[in-house]
Amino acid sequence: MITVSNLHKHYQMGDISVHALRGISLDIKAGEFVAIMGPSGSGKSTFMNILGCLDKPSEGSFTLDGVSVAELDDDELAFIRNRKIGFVFQTFNLIPRRPAYRQVMLPLMYNPDFNNNAEERARSALERVGLGNRAEHKPNELSGGQQQRVAIARALVNNPPVILGDEPTGNLDTRTSEEIMELFQDLHAEGKTVIIVTHEEDIARHTERIIRFRDGHIISDQPVENPVAASSILATLPVEED
Ligand SMILES: Nc1ncnc2c1ncn2[C@@H]1O[C@H](COP(=O)(O)OP(=O)(O)OP(=O)(O)O)[C@@H](O)[C@H]1O
Ligand SMILES: [Mg+2]
Secondary structure, eight states, X not given: OEEEEEEEEEEEETTEEEEEEEEEEEEEOTTOEEEEEOOTTSSHXXXXXXXXXXXXXXXXXXXXXTEEGGGOOXXXXXXXXXXXXXXXXXXOOOOTTOOHHHHHHGGGGGOGGGGGGHHHHHHHHHHHTTOGGGTTOOGGGSOHHHHHHHHHHHHHTTOOSEEEEESTTTTSXXXXXXXXXXXXXXXXXXXXXXXXXXXXXXXXXXXXXXXXXXXXXXEEEEEOSSOOOHHHHHTTSOOOOO
């Protein structure tokens, strides 16, 4: 599904050049569930933004579902991003004062295949993440976990094969993080390729493979022995009052 080879990224800030990725090569197969870990500044978000077609590498090749992405222009990149990728962020990135179902409809506006029944699709994506009864709520009327579910519904609504999450549980408490991980595990079980960045070993152990970054390099890439199911942890956690 994803092949990157000798990927480099330089950021130019005036006279200063930051070499954020220094030769990343890896393969991620369709249906894999992967965690990316590493210290702050090691290049994780830079890498995810390239995988998510939000940014381009300075050097190296990147193939996504058979398409050589590094050669595409901005319009082609936007098209691929819309069809192939669902992106979830640490800070949810919802639009203020807009009801949940309209947040979720947004990616469909760029996809003529789904234009005519966009609202219906958006509402069913919200049901899929357990928020069927919150479709009219605005972000400030939802908890953090619910806002992240809206963002996941938005990432799913085009039915992309790849779901990316850059610290998707970074702003959530333990119970809510487990609920979100359960949702990612379900998506993985449905056959989607799921890649998340996390700082927490407990979160990474829900996936099947942990890739560790340091200083723009991969320093280890290992399978997870006995991945844990979020549902088993959820059963043991006390319910916290808001
Ligand atoms: N848009 C940008 N312009 C200039 N430098 C950048 C930019 N984005 C990231 N960097 C630099 O690139 C390096 C890698 O940053 P990146 O955000 O990928 O790290 P990270 O591993 O995601 O860290 P964190 O765990 O704190 O999120 C850092 O030195 C950072 O300062
Ligand atoms: Mg980051």
